Amino acid sequence: MTSGSMDCNELVELVTAYLDGSLAAEDRARFDLHLLECDGCENYLQQFRVTVDTFGKIPPDAIDPAFRNRLMGAFRDWR
């Protein structure tokens, strides 16, 4: 990583590392300082968080009852 201030096009590459807490302390500080001054990147981070949250809201696939019956049948065969 380069030292000094962070540009927007660098920040967008580091968002997952930032959210995972895996940035080195110096890069995390540059990231945080940039956010303080840049509404665009603050909004970008918000968009990113919403995207991650949206994945978490995708409902699970329902188990097809016929498939579930096949699985239970496999269990009875095994037992």
Add this chain to the structure above:
Amino acid sequence: MILMTRTARDDVALVAALRAGEESAFAELVDLHTPAMLRVARGYVRSHEIAEEVVQETWIALLKGIGSFEGRSSLRTWLFTILINIAKRRGVRERRDADVAVLAFTGGVVDPARFRGSDDEYPGHWLPSEVPSPFPDTPEGSVLGDELIALARRELDKLPERQRVVVTMRDMLGLDSSEVCELLAISVANQRVLLHRGRSAVRQVLEDYLRETT
């Protein structure tokens, strides 16, 4: 949450019940894990039918091996390890050179044309016309919220295989980074790259959609 975190005691109790041939224990495990297993299997094989076969084969392998389960990893991790091995063997989209190609990609996750050029006073910063706006709040059950979820799901399916599998495991199913690395036998750094590229690609689609509709 689809995958609840089970304590070791839950695992131990369920395994003991399975060994005793207790059908309700198997039904409980099937209902808990099968939806997530289908999602993950679907990342490797080309049809839902084959994904079901992979999941069924996995359950049978689990039952056959239940006597040797020692509880060193969680039952879920063990189950998904079996699943991924079977899915990979069945998959037509077999992945190669697991770690090598990931970091070779050099393009950015945002179109470089959205940033100011090197001749600008603020090179690398958003162009005024390209500054991101916050996504709107979408209460649960709102029309827009449901549209975004449906869109995210469609776009997730379009991602390259390994991005899709990592995003599914991390963001849809709630597995943590170390678990995903172990299951997929990839490094933490590559896991993060795949996750970041997948998330970024879908973020862009959501942004385009919201720009058009709001």
